[in-house]
Amino acid sequence: MNANTLNFSGGPGVLPESVLAATQQAIAEVPGVGLSILGISHRSAWFAEVVAETERNIRQLLKLPDSHAVLFLQGGATLQFSMVPMLLLRGSGKTAEYLRTGYWSSKAIPEALLEGDVRIAWDGQPEAFHRLPTDGELALANDAAYLHYVSNETVEGLQFHGIPGHDGVTRVCDMSSDFLSRPFDPERFDLIYAHAQKNLGPAGVTIVIVRRSLLEHVPDGLPALLDYRAHLAANSIYNTPPVFAIYVVLLATRWLLDEIGGLEKMAAINQGKAAALYQAIDASQGFYRGWAAPANRSLMNVVFKLATPELEAAFLAESAQHGFSGLGGHRSLGGIRASIYNAMTPQAVGLLRDFMQAFAARHGA
Ligand SMILES: *Cc1c(COP(=O)(O)O)cnc(C)c1O
Numbered sequence: 449m450n451a452n453t454l455n456f457s458g459g460p461g462v463l464p465e466s467v468l469a470a471t472q473q474a475i476a477e478v479p480g481v482g483l484s485i486l487g488i489s490h491r492s493a494w495f496a497e498v499v500a501e502t503e504r505n506i507r508q509l510l511k512l513p514d515s516h517a518v519l520f521l522q523g524g525a526t527l528q529f530s531m532v533p534m535l536l537l538r539g540s541g542k543t544a545e546y547l548r549t550g551y552w553s554s555k556a557i558p559e560a561l562l563e564g565d566v567r568i569a570w571d572g573q574p575e576a577f578h579r580l581p582t583d584g585e586l587a588l589a590n591d592a593a594y595l596h597y598v599s600n601e602t603v604e605g606l607q608f609h610g611i612p613g614h615d616g617v618t619r620v621c622d623m624s625s626d627f628l629s630r631p632f633d634p635e636r637f638d639l640i641y642a643h644a645q646k647n648l649g650p651a652g653v654t655i656v657i658v659r660r661s662l663l664e665h666v667p668d669g670l671p672a673l674l675d676y677r678a679h680l681a682a683n684s685i686y687n688t689p690p691v692f693a694i695y696v697v698l699l700a701t702r703w704l705l706d707e708i709g710g711l712e713k714m715a716a717i718n719q720g721k722a723a724a725l726y727q728a729i730d731a732s733q734g735f736y737r738g739w740a741a742p743a744n745r746s747l748m749n750v751v752f753k754l755a756t757p758e759l760e761a762a763f764l765a766e767s768a769q770h771g772f773s774g775l776g777g778h779r780s781l782g783g784i785r786a787s788i789y790n791a792m793t794p795q796a797v798g799l800l801r802d803f804m805q806a807f808a809a810r811h812g813a
Pocket residue numbers: 459523524525526527552598600601602603622623624625643646
């Protein structure tokens with residue numbers, strides 16, 4: 449195990465070793481092209497095919513129908529907090545509904561308020577974001593501009609294991625930290641966005657999957673770069689795109705298809721990894737305190753606390769001595785967060801579980 453394999457960072461996250469090796473090769477010289485990936489024109493036929501193959505791979509992984517377009521944009525997930533309400537809320541006279549389930553969904557709401565009316569359809573903050581709503585708790589309007597939610601709250605480690613809301617309403621989802629970690633039915637979504645740097649590649653590119661019919665009613669006066677139609681018409685090469693980041697996402701989608709064998713297999717691996725860590729938490733008799741309610745536990749971010757800040761500091765220091773990194777909780781929450789994205793291996797997760805058990809034994813569980 450090298451330092452990269454034991455990197456439990458919340459993001460940018462770990463990438464598969466084969467992807468890192470191919471990336472290293474591409475920085476020197478892309479096979480068959482003879483140039484560095486950092487110096488290849490985005491207007492070359494080669495790069496157009498990189499974009500096209502990445503889209504094909506995503507379509508194949510998700511069984512995505514042609515009713516939905518795939519775009520590669522910049523500005524991170526954060527720009528989507530604005531682009532979504534610019535498209536769907538501005539001038540609509542309607543209200544957008546947001547599920548406020550943690551740090552990231554909370555960040556999306558002020559941006560939507562700049563464009564129109566927002567209703568917080570469920571608010572987890574009074575309970576300090578320890579759980580997600582049940583279907584029965586959601587009283588959603590039929591005439592909302594759209595419903596926005598975050599499928600995996602990366603900071604708190606809360607993940608929806610079903611799809612909230614009714615299918616009559618326009619459903620928008622931020623999947624930044626669990627996109628391509630499991631299969632789902634794309635037809636139940638109208639707009640999905642996910643930046644690459646948690647599960648799929650380096651920072652710099654954000655994947656947007658949008659139902660084409662949504663783009664028939666775009667408000668006037670949007671800057672071209674903030675208008676999805678401009679990117680669609682230009683096959684995501686409207687201006688200079690992040691060539692390098694898109695290439696690494698291509699390599700990651702090839703890895704998912706060829707080495708992992710698709711999203712069902714990826715999901716089974718991810719379930720096994722998460723189960724190992726949650727079992728260690730549950731078996732620790734309160735030494736480790738899981739943050740998320742058990743029904744809402746994330747398969748991507750395992751968040752827990754120890755009894756005191758001193759014990760948490762000791763956990764981080766000793767884990768670092770054993771070669772682990774990235775285990776400190778998000779600055780807004782503290783505690784410990786083990787991010788176990790697609791590329792985190794079961795072997796590395798097993799080592800972390802062993803470390804957790806040994807640490808608990810040493811420190812009095
Ligand atoms: C990390 C994260 C973001 C922020 O993404 P940027 O690319 O930094 O703008 C948004 N949403 C979710 C769910 C995240 O995990």
